[in-house]
Amino acid sequence: METIRTIYSDHPALTTIAGGLVVATAGILVYRRLRRNTTASNAEEDYPKDTVILHQIGRGPFAPSMTPFAIKLETYLRIAKIPYKNVHDMKKSSKGKYPWISFNGHSVADSAFCIEFINKKRNVDLSSWLSPEQRAVALAFQRLAEEDIYWVLVCQRWVQHLDMDLVAKAFPKWRFASFGVKYMLSPAIRKKAWEQGMGRHSSEEVVHIARKDLTALSDYLGTKRFLMGDQPCEEDCAIFGQLSQLYWQLTGPTSNMFKEEFPRLVSYCERMKDRFWPDWVECTTQGGTSKATK
Numbered sequence: 556m557e558t559i560r561t562i563y564s565d566h567p568a569l570t571t572i573a574g575g576l577v578v579a580t581a582g583i584l585v586y587r588r589l590r591r592n593t594t595a596s597n598a599e600e601d602y603p604k605d606t607v608i609l610h611q612i613g614r615g616p617f618a619p620s621m622t623p624f625a626i627k628l629e630t631y632l633r634i635a636k637i638p639y640k641n642v643h644d645m646k647k648s649s650k651g652k653y654p655w656i657s658f659n660g661h662s663v664a665d666s667a668f669c670i671e672f673i674n675k676k677r678n679v680d681l682s683s684w685l686s687p688e689q690r691a692v693a694l695a696f697q698r699l700a701e702e703d704i705y706w707v708l709v710c711q712r713w714v715q716h717l718d719m720d721l722v723a724k725a726f727p728k729w730r731f732a733s734f735g736v737k738y739m740l741s742p743a744i745r746k747k748a749w750e751q752g753m754g755r756h757s758s759e760e761v762v763h764i765a766r767k768d769l770t771a772l773s774d775y776l777g778t779k780r781f782l783m784g785d786q787p788c789e790e791d792c793a794i795f796g797q798l799s800q801l802y803w804q805l806t807g808p809t810s811n812m813f814k815e816e817f818p819r820l821v822s823y824c825e826r827m828k829d830r831f832w833p834d835w836v837e838c839t840t841q842g843g844t845s846k847a848t849k
């Protein structure tokens with residue numbers, strides 16, 4: 556330390572430039588690591604025919620993915636009994652997001668379009684038993700989950716209650732994960748959340764919004780097993796994807812509130828997990844129980 560101080564007082568400009576270069580190089584390395592294999596290409600590798608290839612990020616610590624959209628899509632594939640294979644390549648879709656699918660050489664971006672694509676290819680409709688009015692309600696709740704609760708999750712997990720322990724568990728192989736998340740990912744997400752709007756609210760206000768959303772969802776679910784009745788519909792996949800994150804992979808006030816105030820939603824998560832994810836524990840990197848539920 557003393558040597559650095561001496562060098563600095565003898566050559567301040569040179570030391571500042573050298574320090575800047577070290578920080579910039581570290582930044583570039585972390586950035587490249589985070590952005591590696593960025594976008595999807597249509598050139599298919601040697602994937603089995605007639606099998607959906609689900610491209611996603613790696614498994615999550617306490618639920619099968621850190622992205623609710625991957626859990627949505629994989630749950631759908633399981634409910635619809637579609638042959639699929641996971642590829643945890645961390646490649647982004649042509650739209651720059653995770654997850655996405657490829658099927659016989661054709662790539663589809665966005666979980667909703669992936670489901671529509673498979674529905675058409677395989678003649679599937681998990682919501683066929685719903686009336687038009689019920690479909691409207693189911694879709695509205697899906698939007699509530701994906702367009703509002705999702706942003707609650709984003710703000711609370713990555714900005715307002717950044718949990719470095721969860722980060723370390725979420726990216727166990729990334730040497731610079733804490734640095735990258737704290738100084739790059741979190742500020743980038745803060746900007747996105749601000750632009751979307753949720754990021755302009757205080758944490759207390761975000762929790763308040765979450766409570767209203769979850770109350771509506773819980774009241775509507777009532778004593779039903781799934782969103783619309785005794786069997787799951789397509790929209791349950793999206794709702795489970797989002798709720799799974801609040802329940803298993805979030806710490807802080809929203810997650811505590813979820814567990815304390817919404818027992819019906821907790822049971823719903825457990826029910827979806829038990830029914831469609833018998834291998835849940837094997838699909839997680841830390842054994843599938845949230846530290847917050849211990």
Ligand SMILES: N[C@@H](CCC(=O)N[C@@H](CS)C(=O)NCC(=O)O)C(=O)O
Binds near residue numbers: 651652664
């Ligand atoms: N509407 C998309 C949303 C997917 C999405 O937002 N994925 C996030 C992860 S949770 C993502 O890829 N974020 C990376 C980014 O925006 O650069 C879908 O349903 O697939």
